[in-house]
Amino acid sequence: xxxxxxxxxxxxxxxxxxxxxxxxxxxxxxxxxxxxxxxxxxxxxxxxxxxxxxxxxxxxxxxxxxxxxxxxxxxxxxxxxxxxxxxxxxxxxxxxxxxxxxxxxxxxxxxxxxx
Amino acid sequence: xxxxxxxxxxxxxxxxxxxxxxxxxxxxxxxxxxxxxxxxxxxxxxxxxxxxxxxxxxxxxxxxxxxxxxxxxxxxxxxxxxxxxxxxxxxxxxxxxxxxxxxxxxxxxxxxxx
Numbered sequence: 001x002x003x004x005x006x007x008x009x010x011x012x013x014x015x016x017x018x019x020x021x022x023x024x025x026x027x028x029x030x031x032x033x034x035x036x037x038x039x040x041x042x043x044x045x046x047x048x049x050x051x052x053x054x055x056x057x058x059x060x061x062x063x064x065x066x067x068x069x070x071x072x073x074x075x076x077x078x079x080x081x082x083x084x085x086x087x088x089x090x091x092x093x094x095x096x097x098x099x100x101x102x103x104x105x106x107x108x109x110x111x112x113x114x115x
Numbered sequence: 116x117x118x119x120x121x122x123x124x125x126x127x128x129x130x131x132x133x134x135x136x137x138x139x140x141x142x143x144x145x146x147x148x149x150x151x152x153x154x155x156x157x158x159x160x161x162x163x164x165x166x167x168x169x170x171x172x173x174x175x176x177x178x179x180x181x182x183x184x185x186x187x188x189x190x191x192x193x194x195x196x197x198x199x200x201x202x203x204x205x206x207x208x209x210x211x212x213x214x215x216x217x218x219x220x221x222x223x224x225x226x227x228x229x
Contacts, residue, residue: 009155035217043124043223045205050217091157101146101165101211103218107157 003027004094006106013082014114021077021109023092029053031097034068034075039089039108051075082113118142121206121221128228134193136224138206145211147189148218149173149181152203161204164189165211196228 005024013019025034036048049059051068059066063080079086092106122137140147146165150158150173160173162181170181178200182190189208193200203225207218 006157037220043203043225045207045218045220047217047219101209102160102163103148105150105158107155 003104004092004106006090006092006109008109009107010110010112012112012114015084016081018078018080019082019111019113021079021090021092021111023075023077023106025073025075025092025094027073027094027096029097033095035093035095035103036066036075036077037091037093039091041088045091048077079111082111084113084115087111087113119206119208119219119221121204121224123224124222126224126226128193128196128226130197130228132193132196132228134196134226134228136191136193136204136206136226138189138191138208138221139187140189140206140208140219141187142208142210142219143186144208144219145186146209146218147183148207148209149179149189149191150205150207151175152205152223158205161191196226198228200226201228202226 003026032053034051037045039045056068065078067076089108089110091108094104119140128134148163149161152158159175161179163171164183167186180192203223205223206221209218210216
């Protein structure tokens with residue numbers, strides 16, 4: 001069963017638009033961690049954020065914000081006032097308490113920001 | 116600056132060849148991973164190592180083996196390369212913890228098997 005689902009395969013926006021990338025996860029554990037990574041065209045995945053299952057507080061970092069809702073098993077990522085440099089593939093990932101050393105990745109969402 | 120380094124960015128090999136993909140990390144991490152990335156499928160775990168000489172199969176280990184003789188180095192081996200192993204291969208490392216550690220990734224190796 002897919003543990004992390006990113007239903008949006010590809011999104012295209014015009015610069016300065018806001019965009020939300022969806023992530024839905026599935027786990028039976030009460031303790032788990034959620035992550036977002038960015039993969040620019042260069043190929044290397046870059047870590048953006050980690051959130052544990054006991055912390056539902058939303059987080060904002062500059063133009064980036066994350067909305068964690070346990071009730072809907074979602075961990076969505078919003079980019080405000082998007083820029084061309086935000087163009088990348090974004091991955092959501094999950095690690096579970098019984099094996100924190102293993103990560104489950106979603107299929108990724110490709111974001112195209114056009115000038 | 117922490118680093119995970121993969122030996123090649125691009126590789127072209129012939130069907131049936133034995134292929135070695137090398138990965139080195141300089142963060143003294145216990146865990147190392149090999150993932151395969153294909154369009155629409157995201158990252159799929161091939162093998163995982165949590166210590167020297169220790170390994171664990173991931174979701175798609177068939178056709179692959181691994182070697183970890185030193186803590187900093189994790190090698191992925193394609194015993195007899197096939198065209199369906201054409202893909203992007205990503206190496207990652209992380210420290211062992213209680214979930215509060217992220218994985219660090221290399222730049223990827225794009226392997227083409229012809």
